[in-house]
Amino acid sequence: MLAIVTNKTDAAPAAAPLARLAGASKTYGKLLALDKVDLQVRAGEVLALLGPNGAGKTTAISLLLGLQQADEGKAELFGLQPKSLAARRRIGAMLQTAAVPEALTVGELIALFRSYYPKPRSVADCAALAGVADLLGKRYGKLSGGQQRRAQFALALAGNPEILFLDEPTTGLDIEARGILWKTIRQLVAGGCAIVLTTHYLEEAEALADRVTVLAKGRVVAEGSVSAIRARVSQKRIRCISALDSETILCWPHVRSVVRDGEHVEIVTDAAEAVVRQLLAKDANLGELEIRRAGLAEAFVEITREAEAAEAA
């Protein structure tokens, strides 16, 4: 009897992306801002676009929003040209540098943006989701920087979008405001909205993102789920109170670095268990032992450092 073996590596075929860049390149004068970049945005998913300054994140978003045209390759929103009205009716965006007419009130601005869309949210709803309900009557110019960011978020939500583009949305926001935004983003995602997020706060990407794409110098250098990216960096951090000499610890196998901070010692290692065994053996007065897995921040630094090394080679 023939045994049919199916090789199921993926759980289910991926749903068609709502938006994508395919081999997109963009040059500004002599600067190659994007080099054959592939990106996919899927429904009900948060895609975080990470990368150092100048990596091409804002350019990638500009292409997807139709603000710029790709020199090579394609940019598509719902299978349509990003510039088309039909596509734009289904998205919302919060741009990095968007000054808004200062003389209009927040409520008026939301009403204006609402009118562009066929099935918008109510003004009250936008305001509540963005945390600006008490600012509706205030003129935009009289708001603080953080309040202005939140008002821009309300504008991005006005059309009930299927994809929300957020370019550094929580820059300049205090913890409470950031919390409101995170909560709203999670609610929107639960409702099926796709989110494209660029941020410098890696803990934000860690908290919100399902998938991460890391750009450096215009190229994609890493792509995958947050846990997959984190796993690329297998380091662990050990923190403890110990009187042992840093130099001694550095000589142990598997130890990458040792930093002393007063009483505390912080050790970065690939093989946490071996190092911990040594610590327990060598220091009877060991205290406050903590082992932490590498976060996205460490992975990110490592990935971009690798990319630069590859570039230099």
Added chain:
Amino acid sequence: MNAATLGNTGIETKPSTHGALASYALESKFEFLRVLRTPAFAAPTLMFPPLFYLLFGILLNRGNAGAAHYLFATYSVFGVMAPSLFGFGVGVAIERERGWLALKRVAPMPPGAYLISKMAMAMLFVAIIYAILATLAFFLGHVRMPAVEWTLLGAIALLGTMPFCALGLMIGARANANAAPAFVNLIYLPMAFLSGLWMPLGMLPKFIGEIAPLWPSYHLSQLALMTVGQVPVAGVAGHLLWIAGFTVVCFAIARRWLARAG
């Protein structure tokens, strides 16, 4: 039920005021509110041409009703230039530079709503300026014309917003926000002078009269001066054609520049 919870409560089932016409109206309304709330722009723009007219058209021409009449026609043209050039030239440059324009381009704003609302504002300004000029001309300048000619002059003034909005848009599409007012002034005042708006061309050196047809304000003033009994040099159709052509070309160029602006 918490308004912040997602679910069908947040999504409008009744249609919004969506529809191109509603958007245009809303856009214009908010443009109007914006300008009203920044009196620092509105007041000087409204007062400048009437004050100039008061000084040069009336006070310095004591008793010369003919001069007051002639200058009323040319100053009506002068009064068209500033709201259009500044509203588009400076306004668009600022909004472009600060990213507001980009945000609106991402939003599915009906095309044209932005420009139409700005033009509506410029026309409103022109209408107010004309009304002030007309009042000054009638009461202080003792200018008398048949009623139809007062209306005609007003209509010519409103028509004049088109070429200057187009020219202003060209400036706004390229200049950066700080340079834009300088560019506008550099164009606005010399052009007014060279078109014979302040002093009749007959009183200026000959070569100025020869290059005058380059300026849209010249063509507009030829139309306006019909109310003084002057026959337009190229005929009504000729001037109108030139103005239309100028407008179309400027808009086309501005559109390409704006598309590249990003």
